[in-house]
Amino acid sequence: MFTQTAYSGTSAEQYGLLAKQLDALLEGETNRVANLSNASALLNQFLETVNWVGFYVMEEGELVLGPFQGMPACVRIQVGKGVCGTAAADRKTIVVEDVHAFPGHIACDAASQSEIVVPLIKEDTVIGVLDIDSPVKNRFSDEDRAGIEKFAETLLKHL
Template sequence: MFHTKAYSGSREQNYDLVISQLHALLQGETDRIANLSNASALLNQFLNRINWVGFYLYKEDELVLGPFQGLPACVRIPLSRGVCGKAASLRETVRVENVHEFPGHIACDASSQSEIVIPMMKEGKLLGVLDIDSPELNRFDELDQAYLEKFVEQLCSHL
């Protein structure tokens, strides 16, 4: 059975713990939707100062809403639009300090101020993106980016 532990260490230790919890959650499970659902729930309870966390899946040259935690969201995102589209197009993480200054930002939740989007890659193919929004400006830093990329890498190894 999966048990959450208190995240009382350094930020690095806490991220290492959540990545090991992800591995334990996904061990032996092959259903993509189940794994993405648990991953979004795990990040939602782990990360503070966020208002949306979830996945967009790459299907037929666009991103389609997948499992998430938060308010209802945009269902389809072209690769030419928004932070998610840019991260998917570039196949690299995009971190935005102030979404209102990002050209083409798609505002699904007006309270979102900053955002980080990590592409999900497996064997050179784009599976989708992990999208996290915050109601605070400049919520995500280099440390968040490095560990969220590790989280996504662990997740993709189970997809």
């Protein structure tokens, strides 16, 4: 059973607890939509100063909007386009301090100022991306990147 716990300790400890909560929350569930939905809700509840948390899933060679928390978003993103498509193409996490300075940024929510995108890679195949936006410039630190990547690794065990 999932229960909300107060987060304390270092950033790494808090992200460690978050990953454990995700693991417990998704234990025994095999439905991808349900697991992505709960993962986006958990991250949205945990992270401060974010305005969009969600997933794009790979379908027929392009990223298609999946479960998310936030304003309505772009439905399809070509691999290699925008932050999400670039992270999928490069197969690596991208942290953007100022989205307006990112060439080809796809603006779905005008309030977004910074972004982190983590590719979801299972059995050497990109199956989607985890995308998080913030209305604050330079919102995502190296500690956030490491913690969100750990969260994504935990999620991949359940997809």
